[in-house]
Amino acid sequence: xxxxxxxxxxxxxxxxxxxxxxxxxxxxxxxxxxxxxxxxxxxxxxxxxxxxxxxxxxxxxxxxxxxxxxxxxxxxxxxxxxxxxxxxxxxxxxxxxxxxxxxxxxxxxxxxxxxxxxxxxxxxx
Amino acid sequence: xxxxxxxxxxxxxxxxxxxxxxxxxxxxxxxxxxxxxxxxxxxxxxxxxxxxxxxxxxxxxxxxxxxxxxxxxxxxxxxxxxxxxxxxxxxxxxxxxxxxxxxxxxxxxxxxxxxxxxxxxxxxx
DNA sequence: CGATTTGTTATAATATATATAGAACAGAAT
DNA sequence: ATTCTGTTCTATATATATTATAACAAATCG
Numbered sequence: 071x072x073x074x075x076x077x078x079x080x081x082x083x084x085x086x087x088x089x090x091x092x093x094x095x096x097x098x099x100x101x102x103x104x105x106x107x108x109x110x111x112x113x114x115x116x117x118x119x120x121x122x123x124x125x126x127x128x129x130x131x132x133x134x135x136x137x138x139x140x141x142x143x144x145x146x147x148x149x150x151x152x153x154x155x156x157x158x159x160x161x162x163x164x165x166x167x168x169x170x171x172x173x174x175x176x177x178x179x180x181x182x183x184x185x186x187x188x189x190x191x192x193x194x195x
Numbered sequence: 196x197x198x199x200x201x202x203x204x205x206x207x208x209x210x211x212x213x214x215x216x217x218x219x220x221x222x223x224x225x226x227x228x229x230x231x232x233x234x235x236x237x238x239x240x241x242x243x244x245x246x247x248x249x250x251x252x253x254x255x256x257x258x259x260x261x262x263x264x265x266x267x268x269x270x271x272x273x274x275x276x277x278x279x280x281x282x283x284x285x286x287x288x289x290x291x292x293x294x295x296x297x298x299x300x301x302x303x304x305x306x307x308x309x310x311x312x313x314x315x316x317x318x319x320x
Numbered sequence: 321c322g323a324t325t326t327g328t329t330a331t332a333a334t335a336t337a338t339a340t341a342g343a344a345c346a347g348a349a350t
Numbered sequence: 351a352t353t354c355t356g357t358t359c360t361a362t363a364t365a366t367a368t369t370a371t372a373a374c375a376a377a378t379c380g
Contacts, residue, residue: 170316194296
């Protein structure tokens with residue numbers, strides 16, 4: 071996997087990891103059922119600490135995006151278990167809310183926002 | 196202004212403030228040109244520290260949403276100065292990106308996401 | 321003008337979050 | 351049986367968040 075970590079960013083490393091793994095899944099570079107690298111090897115690749123990768127994996131598990139098999143590893147959730155739970159939908163809505171609000175305030179209309187989203191969807195798929 | 200601060204939240208207080216003020220502007224409860232409460236009185240109302248409110252105001256200024264008049268106060272930016280700068284648009288896009296990615300991963304389609312956004316726009320306006 | 325209010329600045333203290341390091345352990349994989 | 355896995359623990363360093371005071375100069379108001 072080809073991902074870029076910026077230690078200087080205001081976004082914590084473990085979050086950068088989480089987001090880029092999610093983008094990797096969205097774009098199909100990571101397929102459902104596929105195993106993620108071990109926390110140790112991944113950490114070595116990225117030049118970060120093992121625990122930082124581990125934290126990201128557990129955040130992904132909390133989001134219901136990966137399944138962690140104890141003492142074994144992390145696996146991208148399959149489409150069966152990846153079912154857009156009410157909780158997950160609510161989470162995305164909660165994330166989207168401040169973004170939409172700020173967009174509206176700086177003068178974006180419904181069409182602008184829809185267009186921006188469409189652009190991102192194409193860019194991520 | 197009627198806003199709810201949750202000190203226990205994982206979202207920092209100053210960010211909660213920032214987001215809710217933005218929502219207040221989006222919904223018209225706060226009008227362009229209107230002055231925000233003084234950092235002291237607002238802090239007293241909310242039961243938080245003066246500096247926490249001050250931090251939120253400066254974050255809003257950085258976003259180009261309010262204008263800070265030195266030694267005087269913070270004012271909601273007018274529609275003239277609130278012009279959807281390229282920088283601001285890029286910022287919103289950067290905020291939107293991980294949200295869309297996560298939405299796609301949990302199985303939401305373009306229509307689902309558009310619908311969710313539409314719902315939020317109505318809810319915020 | 322005089323008093324109050326304003327943001328600003330500085331210092332300090334505390335708590336939490338982030339990140340790294342090293343070690344040890346028990347279960348899984350080979 | 352050996353290696354690899356996540357897990358757990360201790361420890362440390364840094365950054366962020368929040369509160370608490372205090373003081374100051376500029377703006378505001380009576």
